[in-house]
Amino acid sequence: MSKKFSLPRGTSDILPFEMPSWQFIESKARDILKFYNYKEFRTPVFEETGLFKRSLGQTSDVVNKQLLELASDKEDTLSLRPEGTAAIVRSYIENSLDRKEAISKLFYIGPMFRGERPQKGRLRQFHQIGVEALGVATSSPYLDSEVMALSVNILKSFGLNNFQLKINTLGAPEDKEEFSKQLRSELKSSVDELCADCQQRFERNVFRILDCKNRGCKRVVAGLSIGDSYLSAESKVYYEDVKKALRSLNVDFVEDSNLVRGLDYYTHTVFEISDSSLGSQDALGAGGRYNNLVSQLGGAEVDAVGFALGMERILLAMPKEQILAEDTLDIYIVNMDEQAFMEGFRLLNVFRGESLSADMSYKISSMKSQMRAANKSKAKYVVILGEEELKNGEATVKNMASSEQERIPLQMVGKALKERLNSIN
Ligand code: HAM
Numbered sequence: 001m002s003k004k005f006s007l008p009r010g011t012s013d014i015l016p017f018e019m020p021s022w023q024f025i026e027s028k029a030r031d032i033l034k035f036y037n038y039k040e041f042r043t044p045v046f047e048e049t050g051l052f053k054r055s056l057g058q059t060s061d062v063v064n065k066q067l068l069e070l071a072s073d074k075e076d077t078l079s080l081r082p083e084g085t086a087a088i089v090r091s092y093i094e095n096s097l098d099r100k101e102a103i104s105k106l107f108y109i110g111p112m113f114r115g116e117r118p119q120k121g122r123l124r125q126f127h128q129i130g131v132e133a134l135g136v137a138t139s140s141p142y143l144d145s146e147v148m149a150l151s152v153n154i155l156k157s158f159g160l161n162n163f164q165l166k167i168n169t170l171g172a173p174e175d176k177e178e179f180s181k182q183l184r185s186e187l188k189s190s191v192d193e194l195c196a197d198c199q200q201r202f203e204r205n206v207f208r209i210l211d212c213k214n215r216g217c218k219r220v221v222a223g224l225s226i227g228d229s230y231l232s233a234e235s236k237v238y239y240e241d242v243k244k245a246l247r248s249l250n251v252d253f254v255e256d257s258n259l260v261r262g263l264d265y266y267t268h269t270v271f272e273i274s275d276s277s278l279g280s281q282d283a284l285g286a287g288g289r290y291n292n293l294v295s296q297l298g299g300a301e302v303d304a305v306g307f308a309l310g311m312e313r314i315l316l317a318m319p320k321e322q323i324l325a326e327d328t329l330d331i332y333i334v335n336m337d338e339q340a341f342m343e344g345f346r347l348l349n350v351f352r353g354e355s356l357s358a359d360m361s362y363k364i365s366s367m368k369s370q371m372r373a374a375n376k377s378k379a380k381y382v383v384i385l386g387e388e389e390l391k392n393g394e395a396t397v398k399n400m401a402s403s404e405q406e407r408i409p410l411q412m413v414g415k416a417l418k419e420r421l422n423s424i425n
Pocket of ligand 1 (some may be wrong): 126
């Protein structure tokens with residue numbers, strides 16, 4: 001017996017009946033992104049491994065544990081992209097976009113790959129709708145708040161409203177450095193109480209201790225008294241302006257001083273949108289400002305801010321009534337005999353030429369089985385061709401919703417159905 005292959009763990013097939021909901025969220029997101037003047041951008045699904053190490057940080061979980069490397073005999077290996085920001089920055093630099101525009105407002109929709117232990121809402125191949133604004137003209141707290149409002153508005157357009165926007169600031173790079181110093185000095189005496197992962201994080205990536213879900217670590221974190229003492233006066237003003245701008249846009253938010261994000265490139269504003277109905281993997285999306293990444297990767301001194309939404313999690317959280325019914329067909333043709341079959345085959349082409357969707361059975365089969373297929377296709381109209389119809393140069397046209405039938409001359413049936421369908425659609 002030959003081997004049966006199955007879906008790789010942590011991935012999913014998106015079957016035709018599931019596509020309308022994917023198309024729904026993609027098209028809603030595209031509409032809203034257009035209102036905010038963002039342009040679509042596509043980069044390859046793999047990049048040099050070093051790009052991810054340099055951007056996301058050697059010590060981040062995504063690089064350390066989850067990069068899916070492609071085999072290579074060269075020094076620089078390639079890896080499937082775990083997220084979209086690094087590649088956008090690589091391309092922004094390579095195409096000198098900073099010299100072409102003061103602000104590049106870009107978005108992408110596509111698959112990302114992380115070698116994670118799969119569970120509900122956590123996949124090895126998942127899809128993101130990502131947004132990045134880069135350029136000299138992006139250093140404004142108003143853009144931070146607008147980007148957050150944009151992510152909230154996209155989620156609302158899907159019918160979601162049970163989510164919470166959490167925000168925090170890491171400050172400028174020097175503030176972030178100070179933050180990590182203060183954290184280490186406060187945590188030093190409690191290292192033994194931290195989980196094994198966090199004991200390692202203490203040395204390598206101390207911020208991640210703040211959002212560890214382990215109960216013991218949470219207890220230690222609750223006892224910290226750092227507040228915002230690591231922030232410079234300037235960074236404090238910047239953060240206050242971000243909040244003021246959010247309020248002016250009527251965006252609800254909560255401040256969460258433990259929100260630090262898992263990727264190294266963030267500075268100043270960071271945010272996450274969570275939906276408690278999702279269980280442990282509750283982040284619908286997240287993002288923030290990354291002012292140093294472009295220059296760190298060899299580009300100009302320009303600032304940037306962005307976010308990404310996880311499409312699978314959006315679909316899990318979306319109200320069921322928002323999930324649309326499968327696309328339906330305009331016309332199904334039923335042929336009674338061989339002569340009618342040839343006429344039906346010709347008519348298929350006529351209908352498609354009128355921009356109508358049409359289908360039929362490609363084998364001559366019984367009237368009963370063709371009618372069954374017509375019903376299953378949920379076609380709005382069925383066109384029946386039999387001996388009598390052909391003798392008179394006509395087709396019987398049945399409106400499947402009302403069951404009304406009429407005879408229409410064959411030369412006019414394309415245009416006639418176009419008119420009738422236009423008035424329904
Ligand atoms: P991230 O927080 O790693 O950020 O991912 C953003 C969103 O992608 C998550 O909130 C979640 O909805 C979804 N996601 C992440 N990993 C998985 C997974 N394994 N399975 C299913 N969904 C997942 C970033 O990727 C940053 N690049 C966001 C950003 C853009 N920051 C600035 N610009």
